[in-house]
Amino acid sequence: QVQLRESGPGLVKPSETLSLSCAVSGGSITSSSYQWGWIRQPPGKGLEWIANIYYNGNTYVNPSLKGRVTMSLDPSRNQFSLKLTSVTAADTAVYYCGREVHGYILRPWDFWGQGMLVTVSS
Amino acid sequence: QSALTQPASVSGSLDQSLTISCTGINTDLGGHNYVAWFQQHPDKVPKLLIYDVSRRPSGISDRFSGSKSGDTASLTISGLQPEDEADYYCCSYENNFRIFGGGTRVTVL
Numbered sequence: 308q309v310q311l312r313e314s315g316p317g318l319v320k321p322s323e324t325l326s327l328s329c330a331v332s333g334g335s336i337t338s339s340s341y342q343w344g345w346i347r348q349p350p351g352k353g354l355e356w357i358a359n360i361y362y363n364g365n366t367y368v369n370p371s372l373k374g375r376v377t378m379s380l381d382p383s384r385n386q387f388s389l390k391l392t393s394v395t396a397a398d399t400a401v402y403y404c405g406r407e408v409h410g411y412i413l414r415p416w417d418f419w420g421q422g423m424l425v426t427v428s429s
Numbered sequence: 430q431s432a433l434t435q436p437a438s439v440s441g442s443l444d445q446s447l448t449i450s451c452t453g454i455n456t457d458l459g460g461h462n463y464v465a466w467f468q469q470h471p472d473k474v475p476k477l478l479i480y481d482v483s484r485r486p487s488g489i490s491d492r493f494s495g496s497k498s499g500d501t502a503s504l505t506i507s508g509l510q511p512e513d514e515a516d517y518y519c520c521s522y523e524n525n526f527r528i529f530g531g532g533t534r535v536t537v538l
Binding site: 416 | 475532
């Protein structure tokens with residue numbers, strides 16, 4: 308069974324960079340069968356897709372966040388990460404990492420981490 | 430800007446059926462079958478209910494069904510149960526980009 312777990316600071320100052328990692332167990336992040344990504348949810352609001360990364364490092368970013376988002380893979384730790392620069396209070400949200408199946412079928416976000424609240428405040 | 434529009438809330442009686450719509454705005458929802466639905470209970474992680482418009486992942490009840498007509502996708506919940514009270518989100522996942530609808534709160538009367 309695939310498991311994902313987010314980690315990182317729960318409090319980030321305005322204008323600084325939010326950095327989160329997602330540790331994966333039960334599946335390899337270097338498999339060509341999956342994409343890995345991030346979704347966030349501001350308190351009391353809906354879901355917003357942030358970005359996905361493929362095993363070869365190709366990254367796909369929400370156009371509304373383009374220029375602020377970087378994703379990377381760490382195969383040695385079987386984890387992937389997110390960096391979001393120049394954060395403001397509007398970036399306060401629960402951040403989820405997740406997996407998508409990519410192959411002869413495409414199944415989005417079939418496994419999720421438990422989510423991590425990140426608050427942007429001075 | 431592309432968007433998916435859902436009703437903010439829908440309610441239905443126990444054991445009745447209920448349908449949630451998801452309409453594409455400036456997105457060609459009618460041109461592909463990459464539509465998914467997620468269920469989220471309060472303070473819980475979202476769960477995939479439907480993908481490819483109408484496919485159910487293993488373990489999802491057949492009371493949940495999906496369909497699409499033109500630019501509008503729909504999720505139908507049959508035999509409404511108390512545990513179906515939750516938020517539901519549609520999602521388009523074409524061409525490596527994802528768009529979520531604003532979510533629909535389902536209330537079971």
